[in-house]
Amino acid sequence: MRSQDHDRLFLSPPHLGRHEINYVHKAIEDNWVAPAGPNLTGFEADICQATGVAHCVALSSGTAAIHLGLILLGVGPGDEVLCPSFTFVATANPILYVGATPVFVDSEADTWNLCPDRLREAITDRIARGKKPKALLLVHLYGMPARLTEILAIAAEYELPILEDAAEALGSCFNNKPLGSFGTVGVFSFNGNKILTTSGGGALVTNDAALAQKARFLATQAKDDAPHYQHSEVGYNYRLSNILAGIGRGQMELLCERVKRRREIFAWYKEHLACLPGLGVAPATEPAGSRSNRWLTTVLLDPTETTATPETVRLQLETHNVESRPLWKPLHLQPLFVGAPMYGGSVCANLFDRGLCLPSGTAMTEADLRRVAEAVAEGLPVPVS
Template sequence: MTATTTAQRERILLSTPDVGPLEERAVADAVRSGWVAPLGPFVDAFEERVAERCGRRHAVALSSGTAALHLALLEVGAGPGSVVVVPTLTFAATANAAVYTGAEPVFVDCDAGSGNLDPELLEQALATLRRNGERVAAVVPVDLLGRCADYERLLPVCERYGVPVVSDAAESLGARRGSRPAGAHGLAAAVSFNGNKIMTTSGGGMLLTDDAALAQRARYLSTQARQPAVHYEHTEVGYNYRLSNVLAALGLAQLSRLDEMIARRRRLRERYAALVDAVPGVRVFQRAGDDADNCWLTAVLVDPAEAGWSAEDLRAALDADDIESRPLWKPMHQQPVFAGARSFLDGTSDRLFATGLTLPSGSALTDDQVDAVEGSLRGFLGRHR
């Protein structure tokens, strides 16, 4: 037995914040500046830098990626009596943002290779909704695990039906699709700086768009819809959605390190791929064509009939070694809160959920932690060879 007992060992997590002295100095500078409350020069600079990185004219720094989705959907007309088409393989926030507006989320299944919204099923869904006389306010593709959706096929489908696209790029900052960066697709896009994302502002997000009026309206609503009066004047309901100046300073420091953090996550993926490439029935998810991905989370897919063990078997073994792993997103159509929701399904998301497992992927993982994960994986694979 080693000197470090199981009780003393720190659990290895999927994706923790990667912060250090640079971020500490940036936050201290923001505090010393006196701009502690929401808004300020660091917010302005952060918006400018992210807009530039994502190839957009306008950016609005907000308290979360969910807030960005909510405001974007409001601005494209989502509300009671409308529907918003959402991939079923996503985190709940994508669907929740539609519900916040009063719209009905309609779920569509995914492509097997990427886990992103299936363009053919999307066309079926939009055709059916049109025949039914439904008003489709938006389609919200999700860039799953750091891979941009197939916008070259999705956008023309939405254009044919006259439906705006709001891109959920919460997981894909720093990735690309062809010559365009994540966040550059659709009428508007949302990125996230949550603590587990590729870079973080603790909590936070940003709405990206080329539409000046949409950006101006989002800024207005995100500051409680306050009118330009000496007193507090409100003619409609707004939201407390703005990002603080202190957190924006943290974000600027993180953004300067984004490429190196992506590179470290990619190296982790390469190590996992080297471990499982020769294992029957096991493969790294999204491995093919991942050169433009940000590798936010690396997942493996396990065919239990061929491998002789399941993704759950592996998860339990890693958990016994104090290593966090997690299934892919549970599809929205399986979630109790959305029981009975209308869906266009072909079973792909159900299979990915049943066979997929995300592995520790954070750029903050130490060499010793990476070695520990690799050792646990090797031990499991050796026992099940």
């Protein structure tokens, strides 16, 4: 069947539950529609409970949370921030917002996250050049925990604060501790394509009460403690609305269920695509201690076994009205970051050349999954001999 025969299957669409509307109705009935109110404080408490972090500030986006996190860590003009190249541009853009320079680091092949060896290389080289990095921006890609044991040890050795970008990793854990809770500051996203959504939104979490207080201050236009509007520093309009926080409250009730379903979808693809030549679901395994929310199921093509490319498979899926997407294009290959320092690069570049994200929404049915699998199979030509 072709595209006109089916509704579109999106990559990771919002999936609302049963109770979001109750929180939203209550906010409207009580006239709590501003970026303040009981849904907002309740949503922050829900996030704290789910992550085990003491303080949460709900914000308008995950990008806003990274921006404020960099400010809280003292990053400013002329500083350098270590950052994985293999991530979405929203991770690195805030480094530019504060006038700093990203120093990109390659991935390792098992989790696709920041490579500890390349990280150490980057730190020692920047120090040798007379420029010790100000902070480490650590990402857990597609929900997979980074190699935290090694990375945390390196960061501690060089006294580097960690800003932990767990935008894709809500519900993931390492050694039974939720991701987002390992850095000085952690960040989540509740964009429409994430495992939970508030339509648009994000959150900053920290165990440091002073940092949380400062984040709230900056997120509400940095209004000084005065009866009139007085401002001594630059502030931002970054607080989440009470209505959207109501959606978040309903969504947080479903976190365990949503993680369970994403992992089931990953397992289904892994089983049912195993017979296809030159294609494998990856990263196939979780390193010891890691538990991924499997936000998106991703596959890699082996050019020694198939002439198919991510683009030919993507276009084949489009003929079935199925959305798919290449893996993140490494940031060191983006025009925006030409000239930025890069350590390594071949691993993440290879992943980009070979990888594709498949529809992974938690509302997918068995029939939806089979439709995707059949379309993928059609997109794979005769194996390379």
